[in-house]
Amino acid sequence: MSTAVEGDRRVEVLRSWGYIADQPIPCVSCSTEGYYDIHHVVYRSQGGTNDPALNLVPLCREHHDAEHAKRIVVSRVDAEHVVTTDAAGVVLSETAWPPQHRMEQVGEALGRVSPAR
Numbered sequence: 001m002s003t004a005v006e007g008d009r010r011v012e013v014l015r016s017w018g019y020i021a022d023q024p025i026p027c028v029s030c031s032t033e034g035y036y037d038i039h040h041v042v043y044r045s046q047g048g049t050n051d052p053a054l055n056l057v058p059l060c061r062e063h064h065d066a067e068h069a070k071r072i073v074v075s076r077v078d079a080e081h082v083v084t085t086d087a088a089g090v091v092l093s094e095t096a097w098p099p100q101h102r103m104e105q106v107g108e109a110l111g112r113v114s115p116a117r
Helices: 008-016 059-070 102-108
Strands: 037-040 056-058 072-078 083-087 092-096
Touching: 008 072, 037 059, 092 102
Parallel strands: none
Antiparallel strands: 037 056, 072 083, 083 092
């Protein structure tokens, strides 16, 4: 069974993050932009969900392969931050994800009210 996020579901996830299907997105581990894989922070086989705000993140091919090979670990610090560590637990990067400003722009474009700050 494939657990890849593809097709219409991928478009839906990208929109929820404030991106359109053919727009480059940043890898949460290295910040470079491209057309990347959508990774489950908690694998589906371990009970992870397809929730784009809490369990899905974009990873470039290099970091996606490294994560599945256990050379790095991509995890949630909280609902707004993702951390990448090496196999020894040394922090390599910490990223705000999903990008709240982009999600607010999408909500405004759809006529939704942004939450008060």
